[in-house]
Each structure stands twice: as structure tokens, then as C-alpha cells.
Amino acid sequence: MKKKFKKNIRSRTPTLVYFFATWCMPCQSMRPIVEKVKEEMGEVINSLEIDVEIKQGIVKKYKIKGVPTLILFKNGTPLWRHTGVMPSEDIRTAIKEYI
DSSP states (O other), rough: HHHHHHHEEEEEOOOEEEOOOOOOOHHHHHHHHHHHHHHHGGGGGEEEEEETTTTTHHHHTTTTTSSEEEEETTTTTTEEEEEEEOOHHHHHHHHHHHH
16 A cells, blocks of 8 residues: 555646544545545546554654545645545635646
8 A cells, every 4th residue: 555655646646645534423424525526526636545543654644633634645745635524616626726
């Protein structure tokens, strides 16, 4: 997963990374929103899901303090970040600023 993570975030195509925890109720409501955004945006973005309980090295590196957290990467650089539940329209609007 670490190689896949690095490869995806270094892509020229923006990558939306969804940090979540299985015990997190807001994460459970956010998952279908993130899936809808991925479906609607198609090949314009890549996406990954990171379970914060499993990938603690990545969590520490990007200072994830709460879940759900979304980070948009392009060419290895974090461009946008949001923690908490967010409507799909707002996520799409944020992503469109960087594509």
C-alpha cells in the first residue's frame, strides 16, 4: 500500500485521499459522499482510502488529527485539506480549483 500511496499522490492527476476509521460514525456517513464524488469526476481524479488505524505512518506524516479527513494531492504536494463531513458539491468545487 505504501508504494501505491506514493505513486498515486505523485501523479500529475490529482489524487483525493480519504482518511477514515471503521469506528467513526461521521466517516460512515462520509464514505458514500466520497464515492459519489469519485464516480461523478471519473478519470479526472484518482482516489485512495486510508484506514488511520492501519496506516499510522502515513497518518503521522500528514498530521491527521481527526477523521474523516480529505487531502487532495498532485505531484506529491498536498493542495487542499478538509476534516469533517462535507457535501459532495463542496468537495467537487474544491477539487475543480486544482484540475
